[in-house]
Amino acid sequence: MALLPLTAAHRRSVIIALATVLCVCYFMTIGHEDSYSSFKSLSTQWTVSKDSAVVLDVKQTSEIRPQSKPSPSAGNISSSVHSPPRRANATLVMLARNSDLNGVISSVEQLEARFNRKFQYPWVFLNDEPFSVDFKKRVSVLTDAEISFGLIPRDSWVQPDWIDEDRAREGRNSLVRQGVIYGGSVSYRNMCRFNSGFFFHHELLTPYKWYWRVEPDVRYYCDLDYDPFLFMEDHDKVYGFTISMPEWEPTIPSLWSTVKDFVAKHPQYVARDNSMDFISDNAGDTYNMCHFWSNFEIADMDFWRGEAYTKFFEYLEATGGFYYERWGDAPVHSIAAALFARKDQIHFFKDIGYKHAEFAHCPQGKQWREGHCSCDPNDNFDFAQNSCLRHFMRLED
């Protein structure tokens, strides 16, 4: 694989790019409120839950394609003579705003073409405000798989009342003065916190164990001809990634000390054969900022729902660091996976061609050829100077 040389100009670009993309939570701002009422061609059935999540159930009408409704269950219950192929209890999930429509269509179109057309895993779309009729129509048409559009409950999105807003504002202002991207944004912090501690409890996701996180405007370059969820299940994996890189330190000044405090109090959660060497160059004394880039994740929500991560998130949450600083879900997920899972439970999906912003993972050699990959094999962040993949690779030594 190619080592990308880093000139001063490159380095500057990388720093600017990191500033743009680190804390990989997807930035959501206040969008437009859209009316559902004017769209006549969908027969809709709303389920408004107690936490205000809204589920659109697209029904078959003369105006809409039949929606296949595969069961999210991994069981093989079939009424036909032939058993259906084994499936994982998994979903594709994307957070998006109505204004992201074109980027959402682009990502869904690619992932359907390269993977999901063959596997028909359901899609779940989440938004902090209701999806527009046009959004649902334009996205639903792209897949024959089950598709749901949900509203994020307010109490898992907005800054909690117990946060000291004066201190939070000072934290934001400090990051703005340091020029940190999204340093002044509350909605970005909402998103990071939601992705860290709440998405897997959303009522549209609780039926599922596995998820593949998708974002608007990403690239999927290669055919994926096997089921990555079953691969995870069959190999006792917990967390899968494609790209890793360092976090920007000013966004998480107190995160590592908080992690160390938690671990000191709850040593029983740390896996014996963990990945400390991925996240620390000195056996845990300091955090080296390495994290898996969480805009791509194929992972086990039961890991996030389990005791170790639940206690961990509660501990982080109680410090207010998601708002007083600007903790990203990428370092939070990554540190947890590195400490509470065995290192062999973390999987590098090197056969999945992926690009977000300007960072790409392009499969190499046989995998590039067999995947009919459209990426340039030389456009590959794997062993670029700022990549953390070598930290992951050294775990195998």
Place this chain on the structure above:
Amino acid sequence: MALLPLTAAHRRSVIIALATVLCVCYFMTIGHEDSYSSFKSLSTQWTVSKDSAVVLDVKQTSEIRPQSKPSPSAGNISSSVHSPPRRANATLVMLARNSDLNGVISSVEQLEARFNRKFQYPWVFLNDEPFSVDFKKRVSVLTDAEISFGLIPRDSWVQPDWIDEDRAREGRNSLVRQGVIYGGSVSYRNMCRFNSGFFFHHELLTPYKWYWRVEPDVRYYCDLDYDPFLFMEDHDKVYGFTISMPEWEPTIPSLWSTVKDFVAKHPQYVARDNSMDFISDNAGDTYNMCHFWSNFEIADMDFWRGEAYTKFFEYLEATGGFYYERWGDAPVHSIAAALFARKDQIHFFKDIGYKHAEFAHCPQGKQWREGHCSCDPNDNFDFAQNSCLRHFMRLED
């Protein structure tokens, strides 16, 4: 279908766009000469023909995926128990420069995902200079179908010696003074002439009857789940299109009088039930500039190879209009199809979602849904003010 309102600003944009895209021949400039010799991972076999066309035959090696080699024959000769599905004698064809690589990959990736993955029609790429090793590697990987890379023979590309260069230069300068896009370009004229009269005689295309013309950087928005070549064959079609629009008159001032001269001399070639009403609003007195936008074509090369079109092209060619003016292959093909084929032999592929530059055809209603189309149904040129589709539709009256 939506009528797109045309404001003055819109109209200006459309005029500018038309100036950019009319004469839909693909603009080829002198690119870089690339060496074939350094690329070690392909085992290549060169066939240099008498007309200098170069064919790359990608062989199966440990470094390259097996290339399926479906016979271009429409016959159903099979050595297995099950007959293979019926196929047309057809190919996908694209003219491209090495510098178009990213746009080529984008077009091929989409057409493979939306159509050719299921049908495995061969690809033919043509260039006026040798394709680079990198180009062939990056494009070959995208398909399991047969793929060939050919060089355009010089004598079907460059301006012929018998053209009066002084007069040709004056013609170019005149168009430049009028601000006509590519008005001063000789290579653009080469391309228009090649697409008008030569591509179907290229040795890589002579084995085939049907072709689908593809260009770099176009969009294919929808699944195509049937074989459009077999559709053409079974319904006695000759020419298929998705978008139609008017040509820019300064590029073809003498084309229509030349056509009328030809028809007066060879009335026997004009079909009884022709499409004169598509290209003329006054029964042939003047040309209304309407043409099928030939960057998309699914058509019958035997029609171009037949007596009527052969004589027609020779007649046009003899006037030097491809160089003294700037005749495009779109009006040339369109006028020929309109006059020498029956109107029921021209097919509007309304189920193929397509976009080139800023002009899109997006299928509507059931076809949009069943095609899982990613286009906006409202982004549809069909009945925009400058579209000629209504001229085509009136043929049915």
